[in-house]
Amino acid sequence: MSKLLSAKSKQVLLGPLSKNNPIMVQVLGICSALAVTAKLEPALVMGLSVTIIVALSNVIISLLRNTIPNRIRIIVQLVVVAALVTVVSEFLKAFAYDVSVQLSVYIGLIITNCILMGRLEAFAMGNKPWESFLDGLGNGIGYAWILAAVAFVRELLGSGTLLNYRIIPQSFYDAGYVNNGMMMMPPMALILVACLIWIHRAANKDLQEK
Amino acid sequence: MNTNKNSYTIIYAAVMVVVVALLLALVSGILKEKQTANVELDKKKQILSSLNISTAGQDAEALYNQYIPKAIIINYRGEVISDDRDKAFNVDIAKEMSKPLEKRELPVYLATVEGQTKYILSLRGAGLWGPIWGYISFNEDKNTVFGSYFMHASETPGLGAEIATKHFQNEFINKKIKNAENKFVSIAVVKPGQQAEGKDYVDGISGGTITSHGVDVMLMKSIGQYENFLGQVTDGGTAK
Numbered sequence: 001m002s003k004l005l006s007a008k009s010k011q012v013l014l015g016p017l018s019k020n021n022p023i024m025v026q027v028l029g030i031c032s033a034l035a036v037t038a039k040l041e042p043a044l045v046m047g048l049s050v051t052i053i054v055a056l057s058n059v060i061i062s063l064l065r066n067t068i069p070n071r072i073r074i075i076v077q078l079v080v081v082a083a084l085v086t087v088v089s090e091f092l093k094a095f096a097y098d099v100s101v102q103l104s105v106y107i108g109l110i111i112t113n114c115i116l117m118g119r120l121e122a123f124a125m126g127n128k129p130w131e132s133f134l135d136g137l138g139n140g141i142g143y144a145w146i147l148a149a150v151a152f153v154r155e156l157l158g159s160g161t162l163l164n165y166r167i168i169p170q171s172f173y174d175a176g177y178v179n180n181g182m183m184m185m186p187p188m189a190l191i192l193v194a195c196l197i198w199i200h201r202a203a204n205k206d207l208q209e210k
Numbered sequence: 211m212n213t214n215k216n217s218y219t220i221i222y223a224a225v226m227v228v229v230v231a232l233l234l235a236l237v238s239g240i241l242k243e244k245q246t247a248n249v250e251l252d253k254k255k256q257i258l259s260s261l262n263i264s265t266a267g268q269d270a271e272a273l274y275n276q277y278i279p280k281a282i283i284i285n286y287r288g289e290v291i292s293d294d295r296d297k298a299f300n301v302d303i304a305k306e307m308s309k310p311l312e313k314r315e316l317p318v319y320l321a322t323v324e325g326q327t328k329y330i331l332s333l334r335g336a337g338l339w340g341p342i343w344g345y346i347s348f349n350e351d352k353n354t355v356f357g358s359y360f361m362h363a364s365e366t367p368g369l370g371a372e373i374a375t376k377h378f379q380n381e382f383i384n385k386k387i388k389n390a391e392n393k394f395v396s397i398a399v400v401k402p403g404q405q406a407e408g409k410d411y412v413d414g415i416s417g418g419t420i421t422s423h424g425v426d427v428m429l430m431k432s433i434g435q436y437e438n439f440l441g442q443v444t445d446g447g448t449a450k
Contacts, residue, residue, distance in 0.1 A: 038368035069219040076226060083230045087237050094241040097248035159368060181417055184368045 013134040016142035022115045023146040023193060024200050025207065029115040033147055033193060034186040036106055040163050043151035045099075046106050047144025053088065053110050054119055055136030057081050061124040062132035068125075077120040078111075085111050115143055150192045158183030253299070260330055260345035260359040261321055262383075278330075280320040286311045288438035303332040304341070307432070316435060321347065328356050331436055335428025338420040340364040342373065342428060346382070352440045355397070358382040360425060370421030381412040387433060387440070394437045399426040 022028045029050075036046045060080050061068075068076050089107045092100035100107070110116070119139050124132040155161055157180045160168035168177065182188055201207050212218065254274040255265045265273060281298035283291045292298065292315075301317040319330035329352060333344040340363035347356040358379045365371040372378055382397060389395045389408055398406035399422045402413040414422025433440070 036367070038366070042367055067213065067222070069213045069222050071214070072219055072223055075223070079226060079230055083234060086234055090237050090241050090245070093248065094244040097245075097252060101252065155368075184417055 009131060009134050012131050013138040016135075016138040017145070018142075018200070019204065019207070021142045021146065021200070022118070022139045023143060024197050026115075026118065028118045029113050029143055030190075030193065032106075032109055032113055033143075033150060034189040035109065037147055037151040037154055037189045037192075038158065038184050040148065040151040040155045042106060043147040044144070046109075047140070047147045049088075049107065049110055050113055050115065050143055051137060051140025053081070053084055054116055054140045055133050057084050057116060058119055058124040058132040058136035059129050060084070061120045062127060062129040065125050073125065074117070074121070077117060081116050081120070082111050115139055146193070146196065149196065150189055153192055154183045154188060158188075250299075256359050256361060257319055257330055257345050260347045260357050261323055261328060262357040263323075277323060278319050278321045282318050282320065283315045284318055284436070284439050285316070286314055286435055286438060288436075288440075288442055291315060301332070303334045303343070303432075307334055307435075311435060314435060316439075318436070318439065319345075323356075326350060331433060333360075333428050333432040335424050335432065337362050337365045337373075337424040338370050338418075339366070342421070342424055344428070346429070346433065348387075348440075352442075353386050353388045355382045355385050355387070362421070365421050366418070368417075369415060370418040370424075372415045372418055373421055373425055378412075378415065385410040385412065387429075394434065394440060396426075396430040396433055399423065399429070 016022055018024075020026065023030065023033060032046060032050075036042045057077075057080050061077055064076070064080075085107060089100065092107070119136060123135045127135070152162070155163075156167060160166060160173075160179050213222075251270055255270045258265050258270065258273055258277065261277060263273060263277060279295075280293070281295045282293045283298045283301060285291055298317040298319070301315060303317070306314045306316060317332050321328040321330055327350050328347045330345050330347045333346060335342050342360060342362045342365070344358060344360035346358045348354060349356050360373045360379060362371060362374060365373065385397045387394060387396055387410070395409040398409055398411040399414045400406050400411045401419065401422075402416055405411060414425070
């Protein structure tokens, strides 16, 4: 195990959770963070799917990294990601149809997620498969927990539910409480992400720009 | 090896494309049958859902055979063209609705729930981002809604996508599609708090205005093409 998780590997795996978070620090994958965080459930599923796909495509690109012609490397990365996403989606349709219906558009959205291209280009092209796998895992989880945090706030305040279970009791509504419709709009995701970045930077002084 | 040469780049790209294409074709080919079966099973679940029958954790196939022993295809005049149950099931309503009204072949599922006949009609329309569809079931009077089911391809979660919730669908139960003069007027989907003149209405989704309107139009157009069929009311038996 010590060899598998050397100091560098540990940094590669755990860094993206906070100090090198794809959303809060690298500011990648914002587009999907806006689209899928109105409810907690799709946010969790999206986080999980992205984690798996980033990790796998990182490994594949890392294995191919010495053969890929420099001028078409982005195209090669895109083809690998698109092929992987399509295969996963086909398997879901055959063996987990309900999940595939629930994911519907999100599966396709994974292809366009900037984190994928970002990690392939910045990490997998220059590192060994195992480290690339850890990097993909770390970034996927770093992305997933931010999505979950934003979706938690948006679903709770916007719909009064969590994972579609009613949290805010009916008596609150009878007393005049109203769901915050703004929370369901994409701009609120941006504002919440900005709040997270604010808190994160306040806590990590070394991340602040001069 | 020099990976920057033109010839290498071209060959690499060509090989990659062929390999990926073969892989995808292979995966698609192997899984096709299973996927089609899933799609059909899902359609059966959707139809059952419009009868307010939950299929969670149950054999949907068996339930479908139990509740829906018969399905027919009718034309716009309400005449039965075919009473082949499987053929009716396989009608693609989206394709039919793109044809002129006189040429359409419309499926009607005849369900038996607690000894009563229910008529299930197929719905198809457009939401904000993509298609919406569903099934609606009527009591023997071909007027009162027994249950409904709506689904969408890509409506906004938390807004338009709420049409797929039972909360919204249950609003339709016991609404009538005909007015006091027995004319077809459909059911309106209005902004919460507003009313519709001369017909039954339900509250739309706050913030999902365009999708709600899509449901309104879908009901009007989809049920509208069955107007003649819905006009034939017999005492319990099947309309001939």
